[in-house]
Each structure stands twice: as structure tokens, then as C-alpha cells.
Amino acid sequence: MSDITKKTLSELVKDIKDKKLSSQEVTKAFIERSxxxxxLNAYITEDYSxxxxxxxxxxxxxxxxxxxxxxxxxxxxxxxxKNIRTTAGSKILSNFVPTYESTVTQNxxxxxxxxxxxxxxxxxxxxSSNETSFFGNVQNPIDKNLVPGGSSGGSxxxxxxxxxxxxxxxxxxxxxxxxxxxxxxxxxxPTYGSCSRYGIVAFASSLDQAGPMAKNVKDCALLQEVISxxxxxxxxxxxxxxxxxxxxxxxxxxxxxxxxxxxxxIDDMPKEIEELWQNGIEYIKDCGAEIIDISLPHTSYAxxxxxxxxxxxxxxxxxxxDGVKYGFRAKGENLIDMYEKTRSEGFGAEVQRRxxxxxxxxxxxxxxxxxxxxxxxxxxxxxxxxEVYKKVDAILTxxxxxxxxxxxxxxxxxxxxxxxxxxTVPVNLAGLPGISIPAGHDAxxxxxxLQIIGKAFDEQNILNIAYAMEExxxxxxxxxxxWIK
Amino acid sequence: xxxxxxxxxxxRKDNQYEVVIGLEVHAQVTSQSKLxxxxxxxxxAEPNTQVSLVDAAFPGMLPVINEFCVKQAIKTxxxxxxxxxKRSVFDRKNYxxxxxPQGYQxxxxxxxIVGEGKVILDMPDGQKEVGxxxxxLEQDAGKSIHDLDPQNTFVDLNRSxxxxxxxxxxxxxxxxxxxxxxxxxxxxxxxxxxxxxxxxQEGSLRADVNVSVRLxxxxxxxxxxxxxxxxxxxxxxxxxxxxxxxxxxxIEEGKTIDQETRLFxxxxxxxxxxxxxxDAHDYRYFPDPDLLPLxxxxxxxxxxxxxxxxxxDEKKKRFIEKFNLxxxxxxxxxxxxxxxxxxxxxxxxxxxxxxxNWIIGELFAVLNDKNLEITKSPISAKNLSKLxxxxxxxxxxxxxxxxxxxxxxxxxxxxxxxxxxxxxKQESDPKAIEEIIVKVIKDNPxxxxxxxxxxxxxxxxxxxxxxxxxxGKANPQLVNEILKKNL
Numbered sequence: 001m002s003d004i005t006k007k008t009l010s011e012l013v014k015d016i017k018d019k020k021l022s023s024q025e026v027t028k029a030f031i032e033r034s035x036x037x038x039x040l041n042a043y044i045t046e047d048y049s050x051x052x053x054x055x056x057x058x059x060x061x062x063x064x065x066x067x068x069x070x071x072x073x074x075x076x077x078x079x080x081x082k083n084i085r086t087t088a089g090s091k092i093l094s095n096f097v098p099t100y101e102s103t104v105t106q107n108x109x110x111x112x113x114x115x116x117x118x119x120x121x122x123x124x125x126x127x128s129s130n131e132t133s134f135f136g137n138v139q140n141p142i143d144k145n146l147v148p149g150g151s152s153g154g155s156x157x158x159x160x161x162x163x164x165x166x167x168x169x170x171x172x173x174x175x176x177x178x179x180x181x182x183x184x185x186x187x188x189x190p191t192y193g194s195c196s197r198y199g200i201v202a203f204a205s206s207l208d209q210a211g212p213m214a215k216n217v218k219d220c221a222l223l224q225e226v227i228s229x230x231x232x233x234x235x236x237x238x239x240x241x242x243x244x245x246x247x248x249x250x251x252x253x254x255x256x257x258x259x260x261x262x263x264x265x266i267d268d269m270p271k272e273i274e275e276l277w278q279n280g281i282e283y284i285k286d287c288g289a290e291i292i293d294i295s296l297p298h299t300s301y302a303x304x305x306x307x308x309x310x311x312x313x314x315x316x317x318x319x320x321x322d323g324v325k326y327g328f329r330a331k332g333e334n335l336i337d338m339y340e341k342t343r344s345e346g347f348g349a350e351v352q353r354r355x356x357x358x359x360x361x362x363x364x365x366x367x368x369x370x371x372x373x374x375x376x377x378x379x380x381x382x383x384x385x386x387e388v389y390k391k392v393d394a395i396l397t398x399x400x401x402x403x404x405x406x407x408x409x410x411x412x413x414x415x416x417x418x419x420x421x422x423x424t425v426p427v428n429l430a431g432l433p434g435i436s437i438p439a440g441h442d443a444x445x446x447x448x449x450l451q452i453i454g455k456a457f458d459e460q461n462i463l464n465i466a467y468a469m470e471e472x473x474x475x476x477x478x479x480x481x482x483w484i485k
Numbered sequence: 486x487x488x489x490x491x492x493x494x495x496x497r498k499d500n501q502y503e504v505v506i507g508l509e510v511h512a513q514v515t516s517q518s519k520l521x522x523x524x525x526x527x528x529x530a531e532p533n534t535q536v537s538l539v540d541a542a543f544p545g546m547l548p549v550i551n552e553f554c555v556k557q558a559i560k561t562x563x564x565x566x567x568x569x570x571k572r573s574v575f576d577r578k579n580y581x582x583x584x585x586p587q588g589y590q591x592x593x594x595x596x597x598i599v600g601e602g603k604v605i606l607d608m609p610d611g612q613k614e615v616g617x618x619x620x621x622l623e624q625d626a627g628k629s630i631h632d633l634d635p636q637n638t639f640v641d642l643n644r645s646x647x648x649x650x651x652x653x654x655x656x657x658x659x660x661x662x663x664x665x666x667x668x669x670x671x672x673x674x675x676x677x678x679x680x681x682x683x684x685x686q687e688g689s690l691r692a693d694v695n696v697s698v699r700l701x702x703x704x705x706x707x708x709x710x711x712x713x714x715x716x717x718x719x720x721x722x723x724x725x726x727x728x729x730x731x732x733x734x735x736i737e738e739g740k741t742i743d744q745e746t747r748l749f750x751x752x753x754x755x756x757x758x759x760x761x762x763x764d765a766h767d768y769r770y771f772p773d774p775d776l777l778p779l780x781x782x783x784x785x786x787x788x789x790x791x792x793x794x795x796x797x798d799e800k801k802k803r804f805i806e807k808f809n810l811x812x813x814x815x816x817x818x819x820x821x822x823x824x825x826x827x828x829x830x831x832x833x834x835x836x837x838x839x840x841x842n843w844i845i846g847e848l849f850a851v852l853n854d855k856n857l858e859i860t861k862s863p864i865s866a867k868n869l870s871k872l873x874x875x876x877x878x879x880x881x882x883x884x885x886x887x888x889x890x891x892x893x894x895x896x897x898x899x900x901x902x903x904x905x906x907x908x909x910k911q912e913s914d915p916k917a918i919e920e921i922i923v924k925v926i927k928d929n930p931x932x933x934x935x936x937x938x939x940x941x942x943x944x945x946x947x948x949x950x951x952x953x954x955x956x957g958k959a960n961p962q963l964v965n966e967i968l969k970k971n972l
Contacts, residue, residue, distance in 0.1 A: 080545045093544065100538060102545060199545040205774035234547050235776050313774050316577050319588020320542040324640070335583055335638070362579070362769035371771060 004029035005162035009071065009219035010246075012165055016062075016069050023062070023070025027055035027114060030072050034116065034163040039483040040139045042158040044077045045085045046117040054114040066112030067226050074164040076155045077118035078125055079105045079210070080199040084115065088201040089123040089133035089151075092321045092328045092346030102199025103234070104168060104210045104227045111226045116164055120154030123348045124318065125175055125203040127151050128420040129410065132350040137407055140183055141479050142446055146404045149179030149420075155213050156183040160477060166214045166223050170200060172207045173306050174400075174424025177436035180213055181399035181449025184438040184477035186220045186466070187213045189424075191456045192431035193238030196231030202317040204310040205236070207428040217437065217467040221245035224459060243460045251468040254288035258465070259392035263299035264423060266401065272442045273398045280396055280439055280450045283472040289465070292392050296384040301377045302426040307418060308361050308374035309429070315358025321346065353414065382430040389455050394462055397423050399436040399449035423451060433459045437466045438475040445478050493660030494701060495733045501701040502736075504729040505709075506664055506694065507656035510671060511649050512681040513625070513689040514557045520624050520648035521548030521591065528687045532641035540646040542586035547775050554648040555779065557680040558598050558622050559789050561650055564674045564796055565617050567602025569786050573621075575776045579769040584627035584640050592651075594770040597621035598779065604654075604674070605798055606666045607816045615667055616655030625649050650681065656695065656706065661722035668692070668718050669820065670797070677796050677822045691716040696728045698736070707732065708742040712749050712756055724749040728756045800825055808837045817845055823859045830866035835873040843873060847890055863894040872900040880904065881911045882961055913960040915967060918951070921959065922971050925950045936972060947972065
């Protein structure tokens with residue numbers, strides 16, 4: 001096994017720029033390892049041969065000024081990729097080949113990267129364990145039969161298992177940060193409006209945000225500066241000054257004020273999470289930053305609010321999958337019958353559950369009690385953050401209330417599954433940036449993550465804090481390559 | 486202002502019923518591209534040739550508001566003397582249909598771009614004000630075609646996503662006639678503004694008609710029925726007539742009216758139930774999270790106000806004051822922008838009074854007869870003004886002018902040339918006219934005697950004789966004067 005796949009993105013970029021490695025060598029290495037790792041089921045669609053062609057082309061005329069020169073990478077199968085099947089992990093799109101490219105992936109290719117394939121995810125990004133995918137669950141490289149988290153489970157698994165040097169996921173309620181936490185990787189959910197949603201299969205439009213996933217903070221920063229652009233094709237894209245996050249990355253966070261919200265100390269929180277958090281606080285102090293106790297009083301309402309807003313938007317966003325224009329179509333006696341059969345057969349149980357919840361909360365007579373009230377609470381949650389950001393620069397919390405669980409363990413208990421997102425969901429509701437970094441292990445040796453939440457558009461600051469902590473934590477992922485025979 | 490005698494009432498035995506009508510007009514915004522995509526909007530294109538990925542609702546596609554359509558809506562709002570809302574919100578109206586690719590229509594539900602306004606109707610017995618409740622922007626749906634195949638339905642998405650303005654009136658209309666005048670006025674205002682071409686044949690203007698009835702004098706509204714998607718004024722009037730009578734009959738029979746949505750069958754000339762209130766769709770409106778609230782600044786609205794042309798009401802006022810037209814004449818001449826333009830082109834260098842009479846009289850008769858729009862008038866404004874000048878300067882008489890007018894219609898001929906070619910120039914030489922008069926007096930001594938003995942009416946006889954001999958070319962004014970002298 002070559003050492004190429006162990007390298008970080010920054011190392012690979014340097015090696016290619018220094019001509020120590022060719023794009024073909026790097027691409028081949030990741031393809032070979034991906035081929036040997038089919039048991040992880042991280043890929044839905046592989047595009048290896050055209051990746052090799054592209055690598056060859058790159059090497060013939062290498063443009064070494066690019067940020068991702070000849071770097072191969074696989075992406076979550078929620079991003080539409082031109083002429084490459086894009087399924088969103090669903091049967092209903094299992095035959096869908098877009099004629100267009102998402103803005104985020106286009107930005108990546110424009111900087112010289114090469115597509116390896118499309119990574120598994122929960123169906124329409126609805127799930128926290130990657131078990132809702134029509135294409136089967138994904139194995140966490142940490143241990144056999146362990147979920148990688150979700151919805152960007154394939155992405156997290158692929159980065160942790162070194163099938164791709166970096167990747168992108170999407171995060172609606174924690175879908176980047178929770179799997180990052182479960183796999184010992186770094187995942188950033190940018191500020192809402194930072195990365196264009198154009199060409200990303202929509203789950204909940206007011207919450208969806210694409211973001212980078214990587215082995216370390218520096219790689220994350222580099223990928224974030226590539227994918228974050230203002231895009232007039234997305235009306236919610238925000239035209240703000242974007243940093244060169246990797247260039248401006250610093251571990252000097254002296255004097256920064258970091259808030260510790262008391263409401264995140266939930267009942268029955270495992271002791272090891274409590275300890276992880278405490279350790280995080282000590283690392284922060286070691287870096288010369290100041291710890292301040294804060295309160296985010298509406299935190300406990302975040303999860304129920306999320307499970308009204310997200311399904312409401314999803315129920316409408318997924319109405320377009322009706323078998324009329326593209327994707328899977330079941331035969332029906334008439335139009336209504338065709339709709340019903342197509343959607344019953346085309347959508348999995350979790351997606352149907354959320355469509356029903358969403359349809360219900362928007363229904364006349366229930367709208368005020370659920371949707372409207374949820375929107376009001378959402379505003380209160382945002383106000384909570386606005387208030388504390390008058391006193392602190394960032395907030396430190398655990399990423400998840402537990403480490404990764406076994407496949408099947410929570411499948412029949414949606415509420416317990418939803419609880420996974422308890423620390424990540426408020427960040428989406430408030431539209432803020434949040435990053436999860438690996439910060440320790442539980443008793444079983446499974447990774448645990450800490451989350452740093454920043455002010456809107458202040459990605460640089462949380463990347464810096466994560467970078468400083470990363471150095472102190474010196475986390476080592478325990479991966480045995482158990483799946484490689 | 487409203488003359489009670491002219492009220493449209495439905496009578497049954499001892500009861501008289503008043504009809505209450507409110508309209509939801511769907512007016513297609515005149516624009517190059519759709520409300521949220523860059524696809525073209527041309528009418529009559531091959532099916533599915535004007536469809537973008539956004540219009541067909543492909544995964545990950547997002548709507549982006551077309552600023553031009555927003556301007557058009559605001560301009561229309563200004564034309565309706567309405568409140569322009571600085572902040573409006575696009576909502577999703579959710580329902581499934583094969584020609585609705587997104588599974589929802591983007592519309593404005595709670596916060597429309599335009600609020601309350603009014604339209605002034607010029608009725609035969611005076612003016613009537615009709616309140617406007619609101620105007621909002623929304624997407625049109627595609628078109629399902631059911632009659633091309635026995636099994637399948639075909640879908641054309643060319644119209645999918647085209648911008649519509651839904652203009653909701655208050656329930657202020659009371660008769661089919663008022664509906665006719667209301668629609669025409671609304672259409673006229675939008676055509677002046679260039680915000681909707683008002684072409685009903687092409688579906689650019691259609692309406693949902695809300696009808697209820699109540700006993701004359703009653704203040705309480707009756708239960709209303711909504712007649713969906715009526716696409717001509719004539720059909721609207723027929724539908725109202727039928728529906729109001731149906732409701733009155735139900736009341737007279739002691740039955741109740743169910744609030745429901747009805748369809749107008751143009752072949753059978755009747756409305757029939759489409760769905761009851763119980764079956765009404767639950768559209769699950771909620772703000773579209775793909776679009777931010779639409780905010781417009783005072784400057785933006787102010788700038789649009791400065792671009793508004795003179796509208797029919799103001800133009801009418803000016804025509805009356807400046808050109809001394811009667812309200813009736815002015816109303817007709819401003820009724821659509823093309824007519825008013827034609828009129829102003831003609832009077833630009835000819836007599837106003839004559840021009841008014843000729844346009845409203847002769848020209849309109851021809852246009853009506855040939856079923857032509859004024860833009861397709863066989864006689865151009867330029868040549869009509871020449872004709873009027875020929876009358877005014879005495880070159881031809883009014884009578885000859887009518888003959889020339891007929892000849893002009895063949896290829897918009899220059900009246901001056903016709904006069905020269907056909908030798909139709911009016912005889913205005915007093916000496917020549919006097920010669921004829923002398924001859925006529927000489928030839929009719931008995932009539933002269935009778936006239937002189939007090940039979941004044943015979944003056945017409947002498948006039949006629951003179952005109953006859955001159956071949957109709959003698960200047961009537963001069964004949965009149967000289968004849969009086971000589972008799």
C-alpha cells in the first residue's frame with residue numbers, strides 16, 4: 001500500500017507542485033485503495049477511468065498555479081455533476097444524469113481537481129447514520145458494522161479510510177459535522193449563503209449548506225476557500241468578502257473569548273463526552289484564549305423546531321419527484337395512481353416519514369401551531385446567538401452526544417436517531433458556521449468530536465481556533481484497515 | 486353618480502336581486518424572459534422549446550427573480566393608483582399536477598407587491614370606481630394537452646414559469662356591462678403602461694369570476710361561487726348571466742347556494758360544479774426558502790413613477806380641457822393607447838374638431854365593419870390629416886371627402902392625389918358658382934316665386950340643383966351665401 005493516500009491535501013498539492021508526484025500517481029493510488037475498499041460501500045458511482053484520463057491530461061499540461069492541481073477527489077452524491085449519475089442516495093433518482101454541474105463542484109474542477117466518483121449518503125440527506133440510502137449503508141472505517149454518521153456518511157468514511165484526500169458534504173442539521181465526529185475527521189459547515197446551493201439536490205433550502213471535509217483543519221480551510229463563492233444563480237448566496245482561509249490560517253488565538261453554553265450540558269450526557277468537552281476547555285486555555293460561561297436559553301427548542309422546519313421545506317422540495325419529467329417512474333392506471341406508486345416505491349421510509357411530517361405541519365389549521373411557531377422559535381434561537389456574540393468570539397460544544405453507534409442500533413427509533421443532531425442543529429437554524437474537529441476517543445477507541453461555532457461569515461476565526469486546538473490535541477485516528485483483505 | 490334606473494337587476498315574482506361580482510384577473514407580464522428563469526416567453530413557439538432547467542424543476546435548480554417583471558408589476562400598481570409594498574414575499578402554493586413541474590407554484594400569498602388601488606369606469610351614466618384589493622406576481626403553469634392521444638397526456642412547459650400579475654378587484658362590480666368596461670379599462674391601462682399586451686386570444690388576460698346575488702337593498706353579501714379561468718369578456722358576461730340566474734333560482738326555490746368552484750362550459754352556455762368547498766385544495770402556502778423577501782426602495786419606485794406615461798384618465802382630462810372634446814368623445818379616443826396615438830397624430834397638423842368627427846365617425850365605422858384594430862387601419866393618420874386639411878381649406882367639400890375617404894382605403898392613398906386624378910377639387914370661385922346659380926334661378930321661375938312667397942324650405946331645392954350641376958364640387962358654403970344674395 002502506497003503512502004500517497006496517507007498524505008494530507010496540503011502535502012499532495014506540494015508534492016505535485018514540486019513535481020515529486022504526478023496527478024496520475026496520486027489518482028491511481030486513491031483509485032487502487034478505493035477498489036480495495038468496496039466493503040465500506042462509500043461510493044455510489046465510480047468514475048475511475050475518466051479520472052485517470054483527466055489526470056493524464058493534467059500531467060501533460062500541468063497548471064501548477066491552481067489550488068487543487070490534479071488532485072483527485074470524490075464528492076457526496078447530492079451535488080449534481082454533469083454527465084455523471086447523481087442519485088441523492090434515492091431510488092427515485094437512481095437513473096438521473098444531470099446535464100449541468102453544481103456551482104460548488106464547478107469551483108473545485110476549476111481549481112484543477114479531478115472527480116473520482118460520487119459518495120454514498122442518506123437518501124436526500126435525511127438521516128444521521130447513512131442507513132437510509134437506497135444504495136445500502138456505509139461502513140465506518142473505525143470499526144466493522146459501525147455507522148459513519150450521516151447524512152454525509154460516504155464522504156466521512158471515504159476521507160477517514162483514505163479513499164479520497166478531501167471531500168465535500170452538505171449539512172442541513174449536522175450532516176457534515178456529525179459524520180466527521182464519528183470518523184475522526186474534520187468537517188466545516190459554512191455560514192448559510194457562503195457556498196452556492198445551485199445544483200445541489202435540495203433537502204431543506206433554508207438550512208442546506210455545502211462544506212469541506214478533510215483529514216485536518218488546514219485542508220478544510222483550503223477547500224473552503226475554493227468552494228465558497230458568491231453565485232447569482234442562488235438568490236440566498238451572500239456577496240461578502242471571502243478570505244484566503246488557508247493562507248490566513250494561524251494558531252495564535254490569544255485573547256479570544258470562547259463561550260461555553262450551559263444548555264449544552266444535557267441530561268444523561270455520557271461521561272466521556274463531558275470529559276472531552278472539559279479537555280477542550282483546557283486546550284483552549286492552553287492556547288491563551290479566555291473561557292466564558294454563556295447561556296443560549298432556547299437551545300432545548302432547537303431540535304423540535306428543526307424537525308418542523310426541515311420536513312416542511314423538504315415536503316415541498318421533494319414534490320418535483322413525481323415520475324413525470326425524470327427519474328424513476330412506476331406504472332399507474334392514471335396520473336394520481338402513477339404519482340402514488342412512483343413516490344411510494346421511489347422514496348424510502350425515512351423520506352416518506354419526513355414528507356408526511358412536513359405536509360402535516362404546513363396544512364391549513366396546523367400551520368400556525370407548527371410551522372409559524374417554529375419560525376418564531378428559530379428567530380429566538382438566532383437572537384440567543386446574536387446576544388452571546390456580543391461577549392464571545394466563538395462557542396465550544398461537543399459535536400455529538402455520543403460516539404458512533406452500531407449499524408441497525410437506532411434504525412427503528414427515529415427520535416433517538418434525531419437526538420444525534422442536538423448540538424449541531426441550532427447552528428443551522430441560526431445560519432452560523434460550525435466546525436467539528438476530532439478531539440479524543442471513547443472507551444471503545446471510537447473518535448469523538450468537538451464543535452466550534454462562529455459568528456456569521458467568521459469562518460476564518462473558527463478555523464484558527466480549530467487549528468490551534470488541533471495542534472494541542474494531536475489526535476491520531478485508530479484505523480486498522482480491517483476491511484482490506 | 487350611479488343612476489339607479491340603469492341598475493342590472495334580476496327579477497322574480499316580487500323580488501329583485503342585485504348581482505355582486507369580483508374579478509381575479511390573470512394578466513401575463515410583458516417581458517422577454519420568465520419570472521424566475523431566463524427562458525423566452527414568445528407565444529406560439531414549438532412545444533417545450535422555451536423551457537430551462539429551472540422551469541422544468543430539475544434537481545438543485547433555483548429560482549432567481551427577474552427584475553424587469555418586478556418593475557412591470559410596480560408600474561401596473563402605479564397605474565392602478567395603488568399602494569406599492571416596499572417589502573413583499575414569495576410563497577409556495579403546493580399542489581400536484583403534470584404541468585406544474587415543481588409541484589408548487591411560486592406566488593405571493595400574504596405579502597403581495599401591490600396593495601389597494603382603484604380603477605375608474607366610464608359608464609354611460611357617469612363614472613364608477615372599482616376598488617382593487619391587491620396585485621401579486623406569480624408563475625404560470627405549463628399546459629396539459631389531453632386530446633392528442635387516447636391514452637397519454639402531453640405536457641408543454643413553454644408557459645411554465647411565465648410571469649403573471651393576479652389583479653384582484655373588490656366585489657364592486659354589479660353587472661355584466663360593468664365587467665366589460667372594467668376589463669377593457671384594466672387592459673387599456675396595462676397597454677398604456679406596456680406591462681401586459683392584454684391579448685385574450687393568446688391567453689395573456691384571463692379571469693376567475695366571483696359571483697353572488699342578494700336581494701336589492703340588502704347589505705349582506707350572498708354566498709359566492711367562483712367561475713374559473715374565463716378567457717374572453719363575452720364568456721365572462723355569459724357566465725355571470727347564467728350563474729346569477731342559477732343562484733337566484735336556487736334562492737327562489739328556498740334552496741341554499743354552496744360555496745364552490747365552477748367551470749363555464751362555453752358550448753352549453755352554463756356553469757357547472759368543479760369542486761366544492763370541502764374538496765378545496767389545501768395549498769400549504771409557506772414562504773419560498775429559495776427566495777429572499779423582495780425589497781424595493783423609495784428611489785426605485787420613484788424612478789418607475791417618473792417613467793409612467795400619461796394614462797387614460799389623465800389623457801381624457803387633457804383631451805377635454807385642451808381640445809374641447811366632449812367626455813364621450815374623449816372616453817372613446819383614449820380607450821386604448823393606439824387610438825389615442827392615432828388621434829394625436831392626426832390633430833398634430835389638422836383641425837381637432839374635424840379630426841374627432843372623422844375618427845369617431847367614418848374611420849371607426851370602417852374599422853368595425855372590417856373588424857380591424859386601429860394599428861391596422863387602411864388609412865394612415867398622415868393621410869387622414871391631409872384629407873381633413875383639404876376639407877378645412879375648402880379644397881373639397883365634406884361630401885366629396887366621403888367619396889375620397891372610400892378611395893383612400895385602397896392602399897392608403899394620398900387624398901391630394903385622388904383629388905387631382907379625379908378632378909374632385911371643390912369649385913370655390915364665386916363667379917363660376919354665381920353663373921350656375923343664375924342659370925338655376927332662370928330655369929325655375931315658378932320655384933323662385935314660391936320661395937319668395939314664403940316657402941323657405943325650397944332653399945334646399947336650389948342648393949341641390951346647384952350642387953347637381955356642379956357635379957357636387959361647388960363649395961356649399963359659397964353656394965349658400967351667393968344663393969341667398971341672388972334669390
